Structure formats: structure tokens, C-alpha cells
Amino acid sequence: MTSTAVDVRVRGVVQGVGFRPSVFRLAREHALTGWVLNGESGVEMHLEGTALALDAFVRELKDHPPPAATIDSFDVEPATLHGFSDFTIRASSRINPPTVRVSPDLCVCADCVSELFDVFDRRAGYPYINCTNCGPRYSIIQGLPYDRAQTTMRGWELCTVCEAQYRDADDRRFHAQPIACPECGPRYSLRGADGESALPADVDPIGAAARLLTDGRIVAIKGLGGYHLACDAANAGAVGLLRARKFRKEQPFALMARDLDVARRAVHLSDEAIALLESIARPIVLARAVESLPDVAPDNCEYGVMLPYAPLHHLLFARGAPGLLVMTSANRSGEPLAYQDDDAFGRLSGIADAFLVGQRPIARRVDDSVFRIGPYGPTILRRARGYAPDAVATVPTGRPVLALGADLKNSVTLVVNGQAFMSQYVGDLEDARTLESFEATIRDLMRLYDVSWDDVLVACDAHPGYRSTSWAERLPAAVHPIQHHRAHIASVLAERQAWDTRVVGASFDGTGYGDDG
Ligand SMILES: [Zn+2]
Ligand SMILES: [Zn+2]
Numbered sequence: 001m002t003s004t005a006v007d008v009r010v011r012g013v014v015q016g017v018g019f020r021p022s023v024f025r026l027a028r029e030h031a032l033t034g035w036v037l038n039g040e041s042g043v044e045m046h047l048e049g050t051a052l053a054l055d056a057f058v059r060e061l062k063d064h065p066p067p068a069a070t071i072d073s074f075d076v077e078p079a080t081l082h083g084f085s086d087f088t089i090r091a092s093s094r095i096n097p098p099t100v101r102v103s104p105d106l107c108v109c110a111d112c113v114s115e116l117f118d119v120f121d122r123r124a125g126y127p128y129i130n131c132t133n134c135g136p137r138y139s140i141i142q143g144l145p146y147d148r149a150q151t152t153m154r155g156w157e158l159c160t161v162c163e164a165q166y167r168d169a170d171d172r173r174f175h176a177q178p179i180a181c182p183e184c185g186p187r188y189s190l191r192g193a194d195g196e197s198a199l200p201a202d203v204d205p206i207g208a209a210a211r212l213l214t215d216g217r218i219v220a221i222k223g224l225g226g227y228h229l230a231c232d233a234a235n236a237g238a239v240g241l242l243r244a245r246k247f248r249k250e251q252p253f254a255l256m257a258r259d260l261d262v263a264r265r266a267v268h269l270s271d272e273a274i275a276l277l278e279s280i281a282r283p284i285v286l287a288r289a290v291e292s293l294p295d296v297a298p299d300n301c302e303y304g305v306m307l308p309y310a311p312l313h314h315l316l317f318a319r320g321a322p323g324l325l326v327m328t329s330a331n332r333s334g335e336p337l338a339y340q341d342d343d344a345f346g347r348l349s350g351i352a353d354a355f356l357v358g359q360r361p362i363a364r365r366v367d368d369s370v371f372r373i374g375p376y377g378p379t380i381l382r383r384a385r386g387y388a389p390d391a392v393a394t395v396p397t398g399r400p401v402l403a404l405g406a407d408l409k410n411s412v413t414l415v416v417n418g419q420a421f422m423s424q425y426v427g428d429l430e431d432a433r434t435l436e437s438f439e440a441t442i443r444d445l446m447r448l449y450d451v452s453w454d455d456v457l458v459a460c461d462a463h464p465g466y467r468s469t470s471w472a473e474r475l476p477a478a479v480h481p482i483q484h485h486r487a488h489i490a491s492v493l494a495e496r497q498a499w500d501t502r503v504v505g506a507s508f509d510g511t512g513y514g515d516d517g
Contacts, residue, residue, distance in 0.1 A: 003048050005034070007079040008058065011042035012072035013390065015146040016103035018132035019043050020089050021174040022066050028169065030057045033084035037091065038145040041417075042101075048084055067133060068106050068280060070390075089175065101419070102138055102146070102448070104386050105224050105366065107282040107309035109134035111172060116311055117318065122161065127206065127312040128185050128360060132176045138389060138424075139225045139366050140178060144448060148177040152361040159184035178360075186359035188222075188312065193353050195345025206312065209356045210321040218242050220330050220352035223310050225366025225385050225424075226339035227330035229352060230256075232322040233266075236294040239326055243295055245351040247333045252297030254284050254304040254368060256327040258317040263305050266291050266324055272373050281386025282309035283369035296326060304370060309386075312358070329367055336427050336437040339365040364444055365437060366424045383411065388424035389445070393494040395420050400451045402442065402477075403459045404468045406484060408511070410438060414445045420494065421445065429467045438468070453477040461487070463513035484512030 010019070015038050023036045023045055032049035047054055058076055065071055108116075112129045115121040123129045130136070143150035158166060162181050165173040173179050180186065190205035191198050199208060209219050216238040218231045229246065231238040233255050243249070257263035263277065267287035276285050284304040289297070297303055306327070308314050317323065329337040330348055338344040339362045345355065370382040380387070392413070395401065401415040410426040423441050427434040446456070453476045460472035462481040472479045482490075489505030 002050070003081060003083075004051055004054065005046065005048045005079040005081040006054055006058075007077050008045045008047065009039075009042060009075045010044075010061075010071060010073070011101075013068070013070040013101045013103050014043045015101075015144075016137045016141075016177065017068040017106075018066040018175075019069055021132050021169065023061065024087060024089055024169050024174070026057055026061055027087040030054075032057055033087050035084070035088045035090045037089070038147070040145070046079060046082075046084075048081060068103065070101075072101075072391075101391055101421075102141055102144070102389050104281065104388060104390055105137050105139050106134045106280055107386070108311045108314065112311065113314055116314060122183075123181050125206075125315060126180075126182050126185070127188050127310070127315055127358065128178075128180045129311045130176060130178050130180070131172050132174060133172070135176070135178050136224055136360075138364070139385075140360070140363050141448075142363050146177060151177055152363050153178045153180065153186075156180060156185050188356060188358045191345075191355045191357055193349065193355075195341075195349065195355055204319070205356060206315045207319040209354065210316050210319040212354055213316075213321045213325065217353040218245070218351065219354050219356055220338075220344060220348050221312070221316075221327075221356045222341070222344070222358045222362075223312065225362060225364070225368075226337040227344045227348070228327045229330045229348070230321075230325045230327050233293050233296055233324040233326045234322060239293070239295040242326065242328075242351070246328075246331075250298050251333065252300050252302075252304060253326045253328040254306065254370075255293075255296065256306050256308060256313065256325045258308070258321075258323040260307070262323040263307065264290075266293070267303050267305050270373060272378060276371055276373075276378055277305070277307050279386075281369060282307055283371050283380075283386055286370065286372045286381075293324075306368060312356075327368075334428065334431045334434070336431070336434045337365050337367050364424075364441070369425075382409075382425045383422060384424040389421045391419040392422045393420045393497070394418050395494060396499055400449075400456045401459060402446070402451070402456050404442075404461070404472055406461045406463075406487075406511075407466045407468055410434075410468065412438070412442055412445070414442075414449060414451065416449045416451060421449070435467055435471075439471070459487075461513070462515075465513075483515055485509060485514075 020036050030053040032047045034046040034048050036045040115123050116129050140151040162179050165171040166179050188205050190208050212219050216235045221228045221230050231242050273285050284306045286302045286304050289303050331337050338347050367384040369384045369387050371378050395415045403413040407429040412423045414421050426438050429435050458472050458477050458479045459482050460469050462483045485507035488507040
């Protein structure tokens with residue numbers, strides 16, 4: 001049978017979701033030769049084989065992509081036959097400014113959870129267990145394309161077993177960039193309130209943290225995108241103490257339930273809410289309270305609940321932590337979430353009785369996302385872990401655009417090659433540290449996508465008193481102020497891709513500087 005060749009280019013969320021390994025296995029099944037690599041704008045491959053096999057390959061990849069992938073476009077073109085004798089995964093290419101979509105962080109998958117609790121598995125009880133289909137992504141990526149050398153895992157060299165799994169096309173950790181095990185990977189430790197004193201080496205830090213929580217203490221826990229402050233939600237004394245120490249008089253605390261049964265005892269959950277709670281993004285879902293938990297959410301008939309998403313959370317519950325924990329972002333009122341260890345020790349001293357600290361650095365702060373189920377379905381109230389930095393819309397422009405947002409509940413958006421990448425939730429810019437976080441988020445996105453101030457068009461709010469506006473005015477870039485309510489209408493048009501539609505827009509907002517002041 002005669003061989004032909006095709007080039008395939010797939011765009012979307014296709015890096016860090018097990019795409020190359022899937023392609024490799026599928027190519028082998030269909031006896032195809034050629035290569036696959038992570039390119040600047042997605043996954044690229046060259047395939048050679050019979051026309052029948054090529055067709056079957058393309059159909060199968062389109063119909064059954066890896067579970068965490070989102071495909072925007074899938075282009076197949078005839079190519080020159082080179083006569084490759086095997087199929088390989090090639091090193092990533094880096095030539096032009098990247099426009100690939102970075103995968104958000106993924107919750108630990110069921111396969112990894114069962115290994116976590118299989119005493120005969122080499123990763124039993126290991127809080128950094130992950131695989132090709134799950135684990136950290138955005139919170140560890142330092143550069144593109146997505147490869148271990150460009151993540152915060154680059155400091156840990158693979159042991160021979162991890163190395164073999166990483167290279168084995170039949171292993172479920174084939175090309176899992178954050179792969180690690182107790183022998184070669186990072187670890188957790190428990191430290192005292194000063195952030196320094198540590199436990200003796202033979203004491204299990206996660207079990208000890210679980211006991212502290214049971215005893216009504218407050219523990220700062222390093223997770224995927226930052227620290228949480230945790231305590232027993234049913235212990236009114238502990239919750240009251242956390243509220244007093246955090247200077248948060250009324251703000252509701254988020255809860256983490258050990259499993260769905262525990263969550264159901266705390267709040268009323270619709271099928272829609274359950275689907276969201278169990279989704280791969282594992283957001284916080286606001287739902288009507290069943291149980292009364294003093295001080296968790298004063299004067300509020302709703303609680304925000306989430307399920308465990310990192311292996312560490314599963315381990316904490318398994319080692320005896322109370323089934324319903326307060327898991328609130330680690331900060332004092334108004335400040336941004338703490339995500340770097342020394343900063344956490346400094347800012348949380350006087351709040352936390354102990355720190356459960358993991359060695360893997362967090363590349364950027366990513367809060368928990370928050371949803372409410374309304375009459376028209378789920379609404380996202382805070383877009384962060386599990387969703388950022390996904391593209392939210394396509395914008396008909398070739399020029400990079402940086403939209404700064406407004407001062408309250410800020411997030412920023414960078415448009416590159418017409419794709420609008422929305423940042424994680426930043427916060428209220430009134431606080432000096434949040435303003436620093438705003439600047440860091442912008443620098444981070446610009447660096448990740450290789451955008452310079454010379455090229456970018458900056459859109460800011462027209463309010464002359466906004467911190468984001470005065471920040472924009474100092475930039476060495478073209479700045480375009482936009483009236484607040486018009487920006488709201490424009491974002492609705494972008495969401496619906498209705499650029500050419502003439503509309504009458506009504507925007508109801510408590511704040512905003514008008515055209516006439
Ligand atoms: Zn997994
Ligand atoms: Zn290892």
C-alpha cells in the first residue's frame with residue numbers, strides 16, 4: 001500500500017493536558033510514522049502512513065481528545081513524504097511570540113487518588129502525586145512552551161523510576177512534566193507559628209497538621225496557587241479566633257468538605273451544583289445553608305463549599321482532619337493571598353498556629369474560583385484556579401491589547417493574536433499589596449506571551465481617580481481610556497461574538513465615571 005503524509009496543527013488548550021502522549025500512542029496503534037511537538041501556537045505533527053490509517057487517526061483524535069483538552073481548531077494539510085521510519089516526540093520549538101493556551105490547574109484524578117491510598121504503590125501518601133491527566137499547570141509554569149525546564153519543578157531531577165515512566169509511552173505518566181515521587185520530588189513539612197521550628201524527621205507532618213485541626217488550632221496550608229488558613233468549621237471557638245485574628249468581621253469563610261455527603265449536610269446542593277463541585281476545576285460553589293455553623297458566614301444564608309482538589313487535601317482528611325474545614329485564602333482583610341513561603345510566614349504570623357509547607361514553589365498566586373447557581377444557570381463570581389488563564393473570547397484584532405479592568409474586584413486581560421486571555425482574580429486595588437499583585441500579574445502575562453510595551457495598546461478605565469488609570473498613564477505605551485459602562489456592554493458583545501451587531505445597551509452599576517464626569 002502506498003504511503004502519504006499530512007501535517008496536523010491543533011490549537012486550543014492542548015499543552016499540559018497529555019496531548020503529545022495521546023498522539024504518540026494513537027500513531028503507534030495505526031502504524032504511522034513522523035513526529036509531534038509542542039509549538040508556539042499549539043500542538044504540531046507530521047504523520048506518514050496509508051490514507052486509511054491517517055483518516056482513522058485524525059477521526060479518533062478529534063472524537064476522543066485527552067479529557068482536559070479543549071480544541072479550538074484542527075487543521076490537516078497534505079505534506080511532503082519524508083519516509084520516517086518511526087514516530088517520535090520532538091523537543092518543543094520556540095521561534096515566534098507564543099499564542100498557545102496555557103492549561104489551568106487540574107484537580108487530582110481518580111487514578112492518582114487510588115494510588116495515593118494504595119499502600120503498595122511507590123507514591124502512597126505522597127502529596128505531590130500527579131500524572132499526564134492531572135495536577136498543577138498554570139501555578140507552576142514559568143515560560144512557554146510547557147516543559148519541565150520551564151516550570152517550578154525544574155530543581156528536582158528525576159529518579160530512575162520516574163525517568164522511565166516519563167519516557168514510557170504505555171505509562172500514564174508519559175511526558176507528565178511535574179512527575180515526582182517520594183524518592184526524587186519535593187516534600188511537605190510542618191512548622192511552628194514562627195515559621196521556623198520544625199517537627200522531628202520521623203513525625204508525619206500531614207498527620208500532625210490533621211491533629212492540630214482536630215484540636216481547634218489554625219493551620220496555614222500551602223496548596224496549588226497559594227496558602228489557605230484552615231480550622232475545624234464545627235468548632236465555634238476556632239472559627240471565632242480565626243475571624244478575630246484575620247480582622248474579617250463579616251466576610252464569609254469558604255469551606256472544604258471531605259466528600260459530597262459531608263457537603264450535603266452543610267448546604268442544599270442541586271444537580272447543577274454537584275456537577276460543578278465535582279468538575280475538573282473544583283471551584284467553590286455558593287449554596288443555601290442547611291447546618292448552622294456559628295461565625296462561618298455571619299448574617300448570610302449561604303455557604304461557599306468546595307471539595308478536595310489537591311492530593312494533600314485528600315491526605316489531610318484521611319489522616320483524621322475534621323470532615324468540614326474552613327479553608328479561606330491566607331491573608332488579612334483586603335490584602336492579596338499569600339503564596340510565597342517567607343511572605344506567608346511574615347504576614348500570617350499571629351494568625352496561624354502552624355504552617356504546613358510544601359517545597360514546590362508556586363509560580364503565581366491563583367485563588368479559588370467562586371460560582372453561584374442562579375435562575376439562568378451557574379455564574380462565575382471569581383475566575384481563578386481551574387479557569388485562568390483560559391481564553392474567554394476572540395477579538396478581531398491582530399494587535400496585542402492589554403485591558404486593565406477597574407479598581408474593584410480587578411482582573412486583567414491580554415489579547416494576543418485575537419485571543420483574549422483573562423488573568424486570575426487580582427482583588428481590590430486600594431490595598432498596596434494588591435496593587436503590587438496587579439503589576440506582577442500584568443508583567444507575568446506580558447512575559448509569558450512575549451508582548452512588549454512598544455506593540456501593545458492599553459485600555460484603562462476613564463475614571464481619573466482610579467489607581468489602574470494613573471498606573472496606565474505612566475506606561476511607555478499607547479493608552480486608550482474607556483468609559484466604565486461602555487466597557488461592560490463591550491464585554492457582553494465580546495462574550496457573544498457580536499462585534500457587528502448594533503445594540504442598545506443598558507448597564508446598571510453602582511459605580512463608574514460618566515462621559516460628563
Ligand atoms: Zn492523575
Ligand atoms: Zn522519582
